[in-house]
Amino acid sequence: MRIKILIMKRLKNLYLTITGSLLIAVFPACRDLDEYNPSNATADLVWSTPEGFVTAVNGAYFEQRNWYTKENGIFMGESGTDLWYNRERDGYARQLTQYSGLTALDGNPNRAVWESLWKAINLCNAGINRINDAGFTDQVEKNKREGELRFLRAFYYWHVVETWGGVMLRTEETKSPVLTATRSSVSDFYNLIISDLEFAAQNLPSQQQWGEEYSRASNKSALGFLSRALLSRAYYSLEAGNKAEADSYFARARDVARDIISRKAALGVDLWATPQQMWDPANNKRNKEALYTISTSSNIGLNIEPSPNRVFMTFQSPYTGSLKPAMQYSLAYGYDNQRRLMPTLTLLNYFDETIDARYGASFQEAWIANSTNYTWTTASATAFGKDPSVVGKVITSGIDTALYITKKRISNKALRPYVVIDRDSIYNANGTIRAGTRDFVTLKKFMDPMRESAASTVGTRDVIVMRLAEIYLIAAEAEFQLGNSTGAAEMINVLRTRAALPGKTAEMQVTADQVNVDFILEERARELCGEYMRWFDVKRMKYNNKGQDFVDFIRARNPDITLVQPFHRLRPIRQEELNALLNGAEFGQNPGY
């Protein structure tokens, strides 16, 4: 009996346990395994309303700052030309400054911008292809947003095609893995760029209409880039031997440029009266000469990085230290700890500073003492190689020159009661940079005395990507290529008149017979040096002889660059791109790399 009860009890327990465990075991199975992702959004959701769609347009602006406000733009756009060399002959970014070791795996600015440009292009493609699904009811508003996206796509693609040539031309948003690519011709790129810019020019509002959002693309931005694109495009026809086609593009470039100039009031753009005004840091924001600006916000949360627009550091010579008496760090004189590039003797020689105000507006040669007064002693005179006559002389803070770094040759250095570093201290007779050179003439276009402190790396000034002076030069170059040197001289003289020192206007004028390719290049350097364009100018205008002209021009004028080769007119495609393409070998690296 007892046993029976025990068994019954056990069975009951067993039954309960099994039932219970089955219930417990089955219950979790009802839980689904779906992913819940409330923090992230999908494109289909966000960009389906006009208000949401603006976030795509805004996002499309993001990557332009990777080129222009960081060092990338200066190295990609200015270095490796006749104008610049590494300060102290060091090797920073030497792949781009000296063509040394420029490969698909080395040369970081080149590698970095390959990635950032394509990110931006994908976003532009996504926006352009999705805008019809965004529910716009206001056609003007829709066209305005599409205009921005098309301006940006053309803007990014111009950088792509000029840097790497005819690579892949993508016009669709990447929604699924795309693992192959085919090369498109340069003219295909330009067809897209030109049509995008034409659409943008017609549909973008003026800068005034953007109000406080003044750094959005406006109609003058689109027109400015259109003229630049047409001019660039024309040379590919020249290179291909198709003069007629080239002329058609030159003519269009000229027409667009002249159109901008003739309608400058309506477009809200004008030349400053003097180069000094152009580069006065106080005139930097909403600069009236600018066609397109990348703004730096005083609201640090809106900038791409905590240290936006670093270009103010790039060309800064050191001005303090053991051999710089009576000098100390100051906001007015800038920040020298991330100096990268110094001017070549060639660049300095392009200027006749006795008549051209642009030298003084662009370069700094003299530093007034800003520290405690300094009295020359016998010991210090000896150390600095000064004449004994300077002993006892005082460099008075705020009044006297303490440091003079000049393109000139100073014969009586020893007699001058301040530190003198002249052209012979910086350059050898053949134009190369002397070993051990530390100091150089400073390009001061980008000085930023509005920073918080002298040691701050946080730039505050806007980047002026394109300005009206370039339009005059585009018009001049197009006229010259069309055989109208008179027209070219006329356009150049507008700028040279503005650049003339008081009373030197007549001496500054050029005549039609003086205008040639090298003159235009030199004039562009005088006007635009440091402004992210030089490399593109040289590769464009020195297209001939399969790149040998490009090599000869750079080697002759920048004798420190010895490694430049004809194939360097294009830069290498980042290796990861070719690795990731299933047909990478077929697609191929740019020649020479």
Place this chain on the structure above:
Amino acid sequence: MIFFNKNYPFADPLWRKTLRAMKLITLLIFCGVMQMHAAVYSQNTFTMSESNTTVREILKKIEKSSNYTVFYRNDQVNLNNKVSVIAENSTIENVMKQVLRDQPLTFEVVDNNMVVIKSIGDKNALRDYPVTGTITDNEGEPLIGASVLIKGTTRGASTDIDGKFVLTVPGDQPVTLVVKYLGFADQEVSVNSNQRTVQVKLKADAAALEEVVVIGYGTVKKRDLTGSVASVKAEDITRIPTHNAAEAIQGRVPGADITRNSGTPGAASTITIRGNKSIASRDNLAARNGPLYVIDGFQGGDIATLNPNDIESIDILKDASSTAIYGAQGANGVIIVTTKKGAAGATKVSYNGFYGVNDYIFPDLRIRDSYIQLRREAGRTTGIWTTPADDIKLFQEPGEDIAFQNNQWINWYDLIAKTGQQQNHSITVNGGTEKTKIVASLGYFNEKGMFRNSDFNRYTGRFNLDQTINKWAKAGVQTQITYAKQNVRNNPLGQAMVVSPLGLAYNDDGSINPYPLQGSVARISPLADEVTDNTSRDNRLNTNVVANGYLELTPVKGLTFRTNLGTNFNFGKIGYFQDKQSLNRYTQNFSIARLTNTYYRYINWDNILTYNKTIKDHSLTLTGITSYLQSDADETKATGYRQPLSEQLFYSLGSTELNSREISSAYIGWNNMAYAGRLNYSYKGKYLLTMSGRFDGASRLSEGNRWDFFPSAALGWNVSDEDFFNKLKPTFSNLKLRLSYGVSGNYSVDVYGTQSVINPENRIGFGDVPAPGFIFGQNVANTGLGWEKSASTNLGLDFGFFNNRLTGTIDVYNTVTSDILMPRQLPLSTGVGVINENIGETRNRGIELTLNSTNIQKKDFRWSSMLTFSRNKEELTELLNGTDILAAERNSLLLGRPISSFYTYKKLGIWQTNEEAEAAQYTFSGTPFKPGDIKLADINNDGKIGTEDLTYIGSTVPKWIGGFQNNFSYKNLDFGVFVIARVGQTVDAEFLGRYNPSGLANSPVNIDYWTPENPTNDFPRPRWGATLSNYAGYQTLNFVEGSYFKIRNVTLGYTLPKRFSEKIAAGRVRFYATGSNLFTFTKSDMLKNYDPEGPSTDAPLSRQFVFGVNLDF
């Protein structure tokens, strides 16, 4: 239950009070109702004259002078009864008769024990009787703390330091005693009132094989194990004093490659078991290939939150047959941590503590002549320096010249680093009855780093309870609270290597000079963050609450149902403030304040049904499980800039600049579900079979591919149980063969890795107008993403010689991981980053060996050794299109090589002066090489060094690793030495990349650079104006042969002899001193004075000296 109450020989009332308090706590916790008092006598005859004195008093007086230990029960003896005792050289019998005169008590003397027991008036009536005995091992060594229980009751005792116990048996009945001791077989012995003294020798040898090994969702006897499982026991875990048990098992587990990540206080360790299987970037590799932690049966815990003293054992499951039951998460091995459980019997209170000091192992930095010389050499190379008169050209940075002339040098290393400290205290109380078993512990760990403002504090509390409800139901909880507080210092050592050693570190008033070089604002002092208390803060608080509960039902014999509910809650806070004059912010010159709060919830619900049946020679265990995991994590982050007052740190984000604020609130959630079954079958204990299968589902994989099935099977053969083997015994005492095969899955992609998303980007504006944008995230959706699978075969051999004095295990294995979940880099021109795909295959093959031997075993002297060796060959066998994926030197994936390989130029040395002509035949990007340049291998022999010459130069994966532990004990002294070796890997020695060839910065002194007079092959010739990246092939300089062997640990311990430890009421008292990371011998000279285990320059590893104590009460 028996408690001891002793008189303490210390007069100090404070000491006495403390001990009493501890006793009281013990009593309160364990609700003791009975007490037995003991007194120690110093002589065996007594002379006394007491009248009208309490029994208590007399006992106390007697206590002062005898060898006897006296026991009595509080509920039987009226201690306040007043009696008179007169004795003159009387025996103990005479005295005690008088003491117990008025009470129904009698007493017994056995050896030196005197036990007061109840006497029943009727001589024939039943009465209690005492039993005493000694428990020893086979060699006659006493076993301390062995438990002795009267079978079928909760009454028991545990042995003292001599292995002796005393126990009162109620009623004059014969009983059976059960003697238990960890690592030994249980033994039963009968006693009765005539046979009251027992000598029990527990059998260790047999027991070792009966050792229980924890496997997934269960345990098996070691002899029944078919898979490859390594176990580390408590005594080895606490051998190395550390905060993290993972670090303590380094070198003790063959097949597990364990390295400490950095010397930062509280830093974690990386564990890779049997190689990397999943492909990921180097930063992610360890996380992707990390093992699963199962703590007390609950998945997904963090071993770093555990107090190592709480751990009973760590079992590492390595082959697929052991891990397959965990399916998805077990692919990279499983580490099962079992915390200490309560044991029935006497309450044990133990204290473990240590205190130690740490100092860095790091090369000196250049200063004075060594510094000047490098600069001069740099100037000399470019021709601007020939004599010291030219120094002025080289020392032009602001302030350098003055400092140079005034001979103002700073040894930054001395100013930054100080001696670090570590201390750990932990108290564990362990006890219970047969029905209720409890362990409670409190722990405190503190480490003060070698930088100021760098420390780690951890407080742990643990409470484990196992309760038997009735004959068929059992329940329990394991709970733990860990609170950790960490202050992280922002890399002053890194800054020390980029500043100049010239200048003044301090102002005249002793305050820190933020810019040591006069007039220089470009390079801030490495001490900048110490200027005020509020200059730099990185304060990390973490509270981890683990509450696990289980219910286990055994309705009929052999059938068990268990449900486990595990919860893990983690609250983290990071307060971050960097003032505008901090290292982090001085170049931007405005402050940042940030607060990050994370809240993590994790639930693990497992149900396990086990059926166990033995019919004659057939023994069968069936296990069925369901397992559900759910994880949710929130992170709220708020950042602001330009806070006016640095004193407010991160507590006033509202006062930061309005427009500067950034906020985010992210959520990440995932869940998994699994159903699994396992069969364990054994025939005669000789032939073993294990099979398992698991259906696994993971939310993070794509719909339609979330579920998959993972099978495994294993065979075992206890060869030494066969009759034919008997003639080999005892010389060849044990042999077992194991063979297993299994497949386990892995879903190592990020959560939402199958979705395309767009992310908000707020760093966009036009003028000062914000223009929020959305940009594409990294991923492109892959709607077909499924499981990554590792198929692994394991062949194992367990053996024992000389009656198992020498035992060992050999395993060979081959694991092929296919359909690897790999973030496939899309062409950058697509504008998106990656798509996760099932592509690629890796193979890991290896051999593992463990040897344990008792070399010498004498009564007073014992020497035992343990040796582990593992060799693993990790290789990528398939990728995308069957070609290498080439990227920068650290990210390339190379077929036939380990995942984490280095691909760059191969350095042959430095071009020497006499090789000038030869050097000039090679060019890099058109420039010929010259003496003093790096000599690079021209792989394709075209005379040009370029992309085609990039090659595999090494990997972070070692060729083999080994550990060798030797333990010696002589009487009360014990001594242990532990050596580890890691051989064949290449280290990415970041500090070597700090070589500044212009001599401008403070690079390490052991960087031997080339000059015409110093024809080294280490580093290229200094060159004024150059940075390291100016040298052709500079990328290769970071990578150095990283083989090392290290005296990981030396321990010297001393256990107090019983006669001393008894006086302080302790069961066992051991003092020890330990040195960790004592010496490292590196193969490469370049790593001299450097610990290559942690290649970080920011926080190098340290050498530690620790003093500690283990106390059992």
